[in-house]
Amino acid sequence: MDVRTESNTQLTDEQQRVYRVRHTLERDGGTPAGLLSGLASVVADGTWQQVPKGKNTDEPFTSFKEFIEAKPPYGLGYPAAHLLQILQIPHPHEGNPRMRAEMDTMRAEVRRLLAEDGVTGYTEEQRDQEIKAWAALDQAGGWWLGFFVACQVEKGAGNGGDRKSDQRSKRNAEDxxxxxxREFAARAGTSPARVLRYFEAWQAAYKAEAVTKSADELHPGHPVIDLPDAENWGLYYSSRSRRANTDRGELIAAAAExxxxxxxxxLDVAANPAALRTAILADPKTAQEARAALTRLAATERQADQVEYVRKVAQDGxxxxxxxxxxxxxEKTKAEAAGHLAVAENPEAGPEAVSEAYEAVQALISEVVEADPEIQTREQRTRFQRALSVTAKSxxxxxxxxxxxxxxDDLRQRLADLQKQVNELAGLISRS
Structure with a gap:
């Protein structure tokens, strides 16, 4: 049996180094440890600039791309764009800070050298993917970002939960x-709190039936589902620290149910006030419904204010x-107010019962004022001071x-009459 061997004993030290890197590529597409370490040494000391570019010449390579793609034993004989893809594979020992720094330096230098030759590893397929992502953002705004977070993030997995939840996360890591x-935020260069706000906004939208799938039903790479209009995102997402699911969206959804x-x-109506305004102006029936709703809202707010007034009197004393x-x-007056509060807070109490309780408590306050001459005097003094302040301001x-x-003549007469009234009041006070 003939055995074919490839001798490399005539190669220079630099060519020997290039040969070993090329052999690693040829053998199995690039063993991460051998290939990446070899590339690091070739780039670090400029080996690729020290070997001749071909047979019967001492001229060095004029570009890194030329070196990468040149036939061995002079170059690596490998497409430069493919090499960029291999760079994404981590070195097995990158957990070591020194090795990680060495790999980062090598990758940055290789990408820089190839970029100078117009090789960026950017494909038309990648361009199509990014354009589609742009279109999704343009059409859906924050919805696409919320969808992506819901697909990628598992809440409670390493987000500062308790020890038991951390243990559950470790057990389920393989599944x-x-x-x-936290990991998502580290990779994205943002904060975990912001990532969680997107997550919670998506869950709030699912609870309000604005989207059809919860985060539990989504996974990385899940096909994009139908997303609501971009204007609706603000109903669920808040850039502040308060939870998104306590925002307008949940309240509107609950009222609708x-x-x-x-x-x-x-929610669609709430998210488009311009359309609502147009419908009110253009359609008398819609305008009538809007007026009825506003009247009902005003009555509800007035009733809530009245109950709060009675509660404050009864509880604060x-x-x-x-x-x-x-x-x-x-204590007697406070007890009477508490009795009226019980009536006002009764779930079956209507607007009339609440109004009667409110008026009854106001009557109690008036009785207290009238029963105390000192309080009554202060009340009258305050009323006079308020009237004089308004007059002086005018x-x-x-x-x-x-x-x-x-x-x-009319203005002169009215001013003279006013002066006379002021003089008479001042005279009364000075004689008292």
Missing amino acids: STKISA AEGIKPRAA NAKTPGGQVIELS LGAIDPDDLIAVAD
């Missing part, structure tokens, strides 16, 4: 291809008078030049 918000309406329909004084109430707003320019 799940998702990563933690209470009315027997699909949450999606109510004090109240504010019309004049702005805060007065302490007796007079101060009059420009004398403008008054002179337009003054007639």
Whole structure:
């Protein structure tokens, strides 16, 4: 049997090094350890510039691309664009800081050298993928970002949970291809809190039936599902630290369910106020429904304010008078207010019952004021001071030049009468 051997005993030291790197590529497509370490040495000391570019010449390679693609034993005989793809494979020992630094330096230098020759590893297939991603962002805005996070992130996996949840995450690591918000954030150059806000916004949207799949049903590489209009994203996502699922979207969805309406329909209306305004202006029936809703809303808010007033009086044991004084109430008055509060907070209490409880508590406050001469005096003094302040402010707003320019007999008489009233009041006070 003939055995074919390849002798490399006549090669220079530099060519020997290039030969070993090329042999690693040829043998199995690039063993990470051997190939990456070999590339690091070839780049670090400029070996590729020290070998001749071909047979019967001492001229060096003029570009790194030329060296990579030249036939052995002078070059590696490998497509430069493919080499860039191999660079993405991690070295087995990159957990060592020194090795990681060496690999990072090598990769950066190889990419720089090839970029100078117009080789970036960027393919038309990659371009198509990025253009499709741009189109998704353009059409769906934050929805696509939320969808991507929901596909990639598993909440509770290494996000600062308790020890038991961490142990569960370790046990399930082999069964799940998702990563933690912390790892996602580290790779994306953002904060875990921001990643979780996208996650929670997606879950809130699922709960409100705005999207058809929850994060638990999604996985990395999941085909993009139908996403709502970009304008709706703000109903669920908040850039602040408060949880997205306590925002407008959940409240609107809950109200819609209470009315027997699909949450999606109510959310679409809420997300497009311009369309709502147009419908109100163009359609009398829609305008009538809007007026009825606003009237109902005003009544609901008024009822809530009345209940809160009664609750504050009953629980705090004090109240504010019309004049702005805060007065302490007796235990008897406080107990009576508590009785009215029980009526107002009754789930079956209608607007009339709440209004009666509110008016009854106001009457209690008036009785307290009238029963105490000192409080009553302060109330009257406050009322007079308020009236005089308003009058003084109105007079101060009059420009004398403008008054002179337009003054007639009627204005002169009214001003004289006002002066007379002020003089009489001042005289009464000075004689008291």
